[in-house]
Amino acid sequence: MEKMNEKSLNTLEYFKIKQQAQQYLVTDLGKKELKHLSPYINKTEIEAALDETKDAADILRLQGGIPLPKIVDVKPFLKRLDIGATLSAKELAAVGKILRVTNEVRRFFRDLQDDEVDLTKLYETAFELETLPQVTKKLALSVENDGHVTDDASSLLKSLRRQIITTEQSIRDTLAEFTRGKSAKYLSEAVVTIRQDRYVIPVKAEYRNVFGGQVYDQSASGQTLFIEPKQVVSLNNRLSQQEAAQNEEIRRILRELSELIAPYTAEIEANAKLLGHLDLANAKAVYAKNIGATEPAITDEQFLYFRHAWHPLLDLKKAVKNDIMLGQDFKTMLITGPNTGGKTITLKTIGLIQLMGQSGFFIPAGEGSRIGIFDEIFADIGDEQSIEQNLSTFSSHMTNIVSFLDKITPHSLVLFDELGSGTDPQEGAALAIAILDDVAAKGSYVVATTHYPELKVYGYERPETVNASVEFDSMTLEPTYKLLIGVPGRSNALDISSRLGLPQTIIDSASQFVSKDSQDLNNMIGDLVQKRHDVEEEKIHTQQYLKESEQLHSDLEKAYAALNEQRDQLLEKAKQKSNDMVNETSKKADQIIADLRQMRLSGGSNIKENELIDAKGQINQLHQPENLKKNKVLKRAKQKHDLHPNDDVLVKTYGQKGVLLRKAGNHEWEVQIGILKMKINENDLEKISVPDENAKGNRTSVKRTASSGISTSLDLRGQRYEEALTNVDRYLDSAQLAGYSTVTLIHGKGTGSLRSGITQYLKNNRAVKNFEYASPNAGGNGATVVHLK
Template sequence: MNNKILEILEYQRLKHMAVPFLASAAGQEELEQLVPQTDLKTVQTMVEETTDAADINRIVGPIPVPALANIRPQLKRLRVQASLNGTELAQIAKVLQTTLAMNNFFDRLRDDQIDLRRLYQVVEQLVTIPEVTKRLLKSVDEDGRVKDEASSKLHGLRQLIATTETEIRQALEKYTRGREAKYLSDTIITMRNDRYVIPVEAHYRSRFGGVVHDQSASGQTLYIEPQNVVEINNRLRQAQIEERQEVRRVLAELSALIAPYRKEIANNERLLGHLDFVNAKARLATKMHATLPVINDDGLINLRQARHPLIDPQRVVPNDIQLGDQYRTIVITGPNTGGKTITLKTLGLIQLMGQSGFFIPANEGSQITIFDNVFADIGDEQSLEQNLSTFSGHMENVKRILEQITERSLVLLDELGAGTDPKEGAALAMAILNQIQQVGSEVVITTHYPELKVYGFERPQTINASMEFDVDTFQPTYRLMLGVPGQSNGIAIAQRLGLASTVINDAQSLVKDDSQKLNAMIGELVEQRKQARENQERLAKLVAENQQKATDLEQKLNRFNEQRDDLYEKARMQANHQVADAKRKADRIIHHLRQMEVQRGTQIKENELIDAQGQLNALHRDPRLKRNKVLQRAKQKHNLKIGDAVKVKSYGQVGTLIAKRGKHQWEVQLGILKMAIDERDLEKVSSKVLAQAEKEQVVKPKRVRTVQTRRTSARLDLRGQRYEPAMANLSSFIDHALLNNLPSVTIIHGKGTGAIRKGTQEYLRSNPRVKSFEYASPSNGGDGATIVYFE
């Protein structure tokens, strides 16, 4: 991509908009080096990475890349076996720490089953060095200070230094707080030449002995190290020297430790910078309400409500721009200050954004293509140094453009042919367009020449366009109208501004009749286009309202059908109860008949009794109802809602519905227990039943005898499961273990990334029935399993 187009379209300003969202030096460097790409696969990869980052931003927030310094100079020094200082090691440690954090972040995304297109592959290239990272973090803090824990010797020396300093201060405080304080110019303890001293009035110098390290500017105060602290100060200095030597030794040791991993660390820095970079592009897209472009390699551009990204969103006027399908050349005409140049820049800059992997400021579904180059001649090219007029400057640019374009290029030309005789300029502009069309490039130009309006009508794959102008207010609306050439409004504007009528009439008489007719025709087209757009907007509003009404009606119909099916199901159940009651009565009658047969000796045929009983049984459920699809759907919907009192049939306990967990599961509060119960195991009861059950528990507490509804094992294996299903299985397992009065259970969660292990322990801490828990013994799984003890 040529550098001139990047300058003309202010591509650097666009990139600068992403700078506030960057945290790492590597990300900033990647942004600085970013240029539009011309390979379809490369562009698609860049856009997919931005899409991944946008999805992550929407679901869990921005990718957490902290501020990371440029560590390449440090890594180069390690190559020559140099020893790094604490700050440099801290910067490398932060890169390694961020590498671990980034792996954990994307592991959680995998556990949550968040699909990404590219970034998982990027993260897989990160190389974690846990032992080195742990050693660095243990030895150096974020500010580069070597910690006491870096070595046992350093820890001992710093303890000695602290003890010695305390001893010195205690010795000197005898002077600042005792009888000798009156001989001091100030009762403070200070430092001179890295030794503790006290300020003594000069004429009392002999009372203290020791060493004079400094004096005040007036000479009235001497900074003296008393004789009784000289030896202690010597010990302090020796300990400080040994401490510095130990710090240098530790820094050299840490430098040697990370030196073999220079390439891995450098690659980690680059990958973290890349994640920071794509995250910045995604956050910029959110800020400017940009959307994912549809990319093709067929030369098709279809921008829906495109906006210039560098103009205030509150002021910019969006436009639809199509190119490359039915026409490959657009000729935009119309008055000055109407927005023609901004339209050219909007098209060009959005195309560069898409080819750089950015989302574009246009509506969903907008298409861009892949150009091998974008050329533009926009603005005043007058040059005093080269002795070029405006016309000559433009022609120099056009000459270079014609020498470089291909059939896969986009050309943007502003005021083509301007700056010379209108007839010659128009002829030259048409010749230039002919040359561009022969090559096959796509081109958009702006012009004032009426001859080019005719050219736009006559040439194949060429269309006229204009910027809309409000004839009532004589103000531009900045709307692009494809298919309508621009109207010259110079005389009308002059009349509106109050120019003398004689001058206006004279000017109109000098304009050719053809031009007046053309302007009148264009005016009618503009008015018709305006009315068509207003009608389209009104129809679109009506369609949206009708769609909303249709959606509301459909929702009401669905609710009606659900209520009808529910009533039907209740009626069927009531009928079944009645039939069941009739069946019981019939059974009693048959039994009575059997007794009569025995008593009277009258024989009743067995097959008659069986037939009669079978007919009654058939009344219990109509086979047609069993196969009815409406009833099958109704079975799956229970008229349950949060707060209902229910009976858990398998436990015989009454509780309250707290929340719906899934399609067919509810969370039920049973006393102090919360359990996930299938709705088929629930029976809705009245609030009185619930109140009675609670009253009985309070008045007469008794031990609830639980019935084991499933074979409860004392061991649960969560290995290989996703995070959310694993936590649901854990909750259900603990509930069943408590109901079956198990004293302890074992949870096997494995080691892995630690996400399930952490989630297990967080759940156990939050469960009031868990007395304690601990890792299993090494022979039983170690920290890959947790043993739980209940109250």
């Protein structure tokens, strides 16, 4: 990848931006990638880098960042594996950590995808990570993060370590007898210690022969000897053999693990590099959050527009923010103003922000800012305010300018600080004008600071060139560091002299010699630039409103779809629950009906078969269909139930036509059937069309169905007196319409008041021919048999 010149990067302090971002990195490869990072010059690469930072910023906002632990660079270890070497336990642990983190990061991004988090680039990066499940599992089982080989690495290693523990305990128990018993008086200190990997006790020199054995060490004074008593020599020998066997088994395990991962060195190295890349994207996002940076847009035309921009190395709370434009109406900007007024820092701000944007960093500017794409940024800046550099001389300026004049292209950004300074003012101004003309002829973009008044005139006369200045407060006699585009710097001599006490008569006299034409032109140019700025701001606000509106519209569509889906799910659940309840009830009803049928067959009850069938049918009607949304038959049925007064209807129970009079309740209508007025449930009504009597063609006739659905008996037991008489009245009307000649009213015996009331009612009902109590085996005086006319 082609890189920008290092001299300009150093001049603009690009390396300090990388230093600030480095503190947020946790992986060695992330730090390595940042070290070699330089601004991209290809639009596709710039967009990709900014998209990655945007993705990482979204993850930081939603999840607190990408979960990456500290990871070392394993590339040297992998190279050793490629030549057949065996890695140490710590090296294997580092490789195993790469594999475990690979699994965790892939799982993290898969969860983000399942949660429908919208990312532009990092999904692609994360899913390039290649997991090696078997290798990962074996390394995790065998080696801990600190490089300790676990007991589970092999059964032999586990056995050897148990033997070592047992032997060590035996040695300690044996030596403890010397430290606690009569022999303790021969010891310098009642402790057990280790010398040359052998367990020993500290014995006073004069008693060296008491314990026998071998001396392995002595104190500096020679008064204490560290002796291995003869009682533990064989145990120590056994321990040495066991430890040697353990070490040999560990070497075998490390060799086996090295051979296991050797075929996958390319995949592991690629994973480590991808994790470092994700680490860098995450660090860019954290850095952007901490300095308040925003994502810039990219323009192909090199139109810069930095809103409320500030230098990223300054304190955000104290930095003065400026709006900076370049490229659309002018390609050259000449900044004038007093020393220490902020000219140089403005120049460096422009260059550094552009470098940051082309490196994939968010920029220290307001939302809606735009960067261009430059193949090179050349900077000749002698920062007199920097203690890190000596004052630039004329020769050093010229040497630097000469070095890049032949490299400038139409896609370059050139920054001149105090162009032509350090020599005779007249010659310096002439050189500055000539250099600016040469750079402009090549089509480059230029920002230059100067003290020369001749360059103010140059800003008026040359096309695509504009004057600018840093503001100076004549009241406080201090700079404000505000950039004024379109307005050249003023000397402020008259204002300053007035503030310092120069007589007003002198001030007025001097004012007469100052031409007002230049000031009027300044005001006109400043007004035009302000209008351009206002248009840019309005455009940004409009785009922001449009973006917010589109987001709101998208959110509403998603919410509406989710609401509909939730409603459908609730309806289906409710129907399913209702059907489950009906099924349960139906099972119980089936059992009851079966019992009743059995009773009737056995002669124990006067229950008719059609009553059992009707009861079963009513229960089955409680079922809710699973999906009624697109059922056209049901839609037509619903239309038939859309009832209104004066509609012609069919009373399905009686098979009779009638006319609706009024709605008598939530689900009941008063219906005129012939000379009768009855209250009928709307589920028993069907709207029909009655043809005109004069119309030709077949006339519609309605016949009573074979089964009216009306029972030949009415059970009134348990009902109050008024309720029972109302039900009897309705029932007899229905029975008469159904064509029944005999019905039975079951009122029970009880106190006899209900029976007496029904008897009195039947005597006064003109539809009743006669009546008598039921036969003894059919209920006796607990039921009345009514014969209808």
